[in-house]
Amino acid sequence: MKNFIEPLAFLYGSKLIENSMNSCVNIEYTKEKIVHNFDKNKKYLLYMHIPFCEEFCTFCSFHKFKYNEYDCKKYFKKLRVELLKIKELGVDFNTLYIGGGTPLINEGELLETIEFAKEIFSIRSVSCETTPNHIDPQVLRKFRGVIDRLSIGVQTFDDEILKKTKRYERYGSSKQLQEKISKIIGEFPIVSLDLIFNFPMQSSQMLINDLEIAKSLGSQQIVTYPLMTKHKYATTLEYINALKRSKEFEFYKVIKEELKYYIANNAWAFSKTAEKLVDEYIVESSEYIGVGSGAFSYINKRLYVNAYDLDEYSYLLNSNSNAIIARTEEFSAKKSLQYQFLVHLFGGVVDIKKFNKLFNCRVEERLKVELLMLKIAGAISFEGDKIYPTRFGEYLTLVMMKEFYMGMDRVRAKLRESIKSN
Numbered sequence: 001m002k003n004f005i006e007p008l009a010f011l012y013g014s015k016l017i018e019n020s021m022n023s024c025v026n027i028e029y030t031k032e033k034i035v036h037n038f039d040k041n042k043k044y045l046l047y048m049h050i051p052f053c054e055e056f057c058t059f060c061s062f063h064k065f066k067y068n069e070y071d072c073k074k075y076f077k078k079l080r081v082e083l084l085k086i087k088e089l090g091v092d093f094n095t096l097y098i099g100g101g102t103p104l105i106n107e108g109e110l111l112e113t114i115e116f117a118k119e120i121f122s123i124r125s126v127s128c129e130t131t132p133n134h135i136d137p138q139v140l141r142k143f144r145g146v147i148d149r150l151s152i153g154v155q156t157f158d159d160e161i162l163k164k165t166k167r168y169e170r171y172g173s174s175k176q177l178q179e180k181i182s183k184i185i186g187e188f189p190i191v192s193l194d195l196i197f198n199f200p201m202q203s204s205q206m207l208i209n210d211l212e213i214a215k216s217l218g219s220q221q222i223v224t225y226p227l228m229t230k231h232k233y234a235t236t237l238e239y240i241n242a243l244k245r246s247k248e249f250e251f252y253k254v255i256k257e258e259l260k261y262y263i264a265n266n267a268w269a270f271s272k273t274a275e276k277l278v279d280e281y282i283v284e285s286s287e288y289i290g291v292g293s294g295a296f297s298y299i300n301k302r303l304y305v306n307a308y309d310l311d312e313y314s315y316l317l318n319s320n321s322n323a324i325i326a327r328t329e330e331f332s333a334k335k336s337l338q339y340q341f342l343v344h345l346f347g348g349v350v351d352i353k354k355f356n357k358l359f360n361c362r363v364e365e366r367l368k369v370e371l372l373m374l375k376i377a378g379a380i381s382f383e384g385d386k387i388y389p390t391r392f393g394e395y396l397t398l399v400m401m402k403e404f405y406m407g408m409d410r411v412r413a414k415l416r417e418s419i420k421s422n
Contacts, residue, residue: 027326029418037300044288047096047296048096048290050103052065053105054067063293082292086291094124095127096121125149126146127149132153135183154194155194161199181193192220226251267394293309304326337366345387345397
């Protein structure tokens with residue numbers, strides 16, 4: 001960091017998100033029947049969680065179970081029941097995002113479930129995550145016309161990092177990964193490659209090599225997530241010194257330089273064309289509904305969570321209209337607005353007129369202090385009725401979004417306690 005203003009901006013932004021997320025950690029378990037009042041005029045996104053993996057990655061904190069075919073098939077049947085229950089509430093969707101876990105772990109069940117969702121909802125766009133060991137061209141051809149965007153969690157093409165993270169044995173060498181991916185480019189309208197940067201052993205050249213390989217494979221999108229690790233600092237000086245030692249900002253500059261001819265979809269996703277490609281469902285829709293065990297929903301300023309335990313998930317769907325076991329208190333209007341502003345700035349622009357209409361506010365007045373601080377820090381610029389992040393501002397929103405995801409990790413850690421011991 002070149003001065004004290006930038007580290008202080010990071011500290012303020014991180015603390016702002018951390019404090020907001022702490023209210024989620026104090027999530028309230030509930031046995032009362034939750035009835036949502038959906039606004040027919042709102043645009044909701046449907047998120048589907050598939051919580052099964054053959055192997056667990058060391059850096060992944062998402063809700064997951066060890067795969068077995070019996071539990072997985074039973075789970076998908078219940079997932080279709082939950083979709084039907086949501087349909088009965090009168091809500092509709094045009095976008096479906098599927099995450100995990102490993103969504104393609106049982107291709108037949110996934111295909112049936114997506115097709116079922118398309119039958120009962122007005123879904124026009126489907127985005128699905130996968131791991132490198134589930135990109136067999138013969139299998140994926142079954143999903144032509146079903147999945148629009150396939151997001152492959154490569155994380156890195158560097159053999160040294162692959163070995164250190166135990167992905168070399170699971171998914172193959174860099175050469176093998178490249179061969180697998182090259183065979184499925186073109187099978188879908190959009191193939192996105194997910195990379196992680198700021199591994200402890202990573203150098204700038206290793207990151208450049210990852211990006212060069214990703215570009216050479218011809219994928220339509222490259223997504224670059226920072227490694228998400230949490231450290232506590234006792235003082236502001238400790239925090240500033242840690243930032244000075246960190247390579248993360250320098251790595252982000254490398255990414256922006258290497259992908260300068262790509263279009264930024266948001267602070268960490270880049271596409272080859274000007275077409276707006278879906279990356280994070282929280283960016284695309286201000287509110288979303290999650291289905292499946294451990295899925296989150298954000299509706300009417302509250303966060304809701306489905307049952308983590310698979311037996312409880314099944315039981316609740318048999319007896320209730322949904323599988324919700326916990327919720328947060330309603331977020332204050334100010335916190336909700338701060339969150340939405342961050343999401344839009346992370347997405348690359350805040351259109352003041354559209355933002356004010358969408359959230360029924362005057363953001364210039366409601367977030368006057370926050371806007372002033374961002375301007376002083378050199379994080380934003382105003383162009384007419386639009387607010388854009390500067391290069392530093394892009395990285396600041398990345399840091400704050402990373403803090404948001406780490407906050408969600410703390411929520412997941414607490415909710416894992418609800419899983420019954422076997």
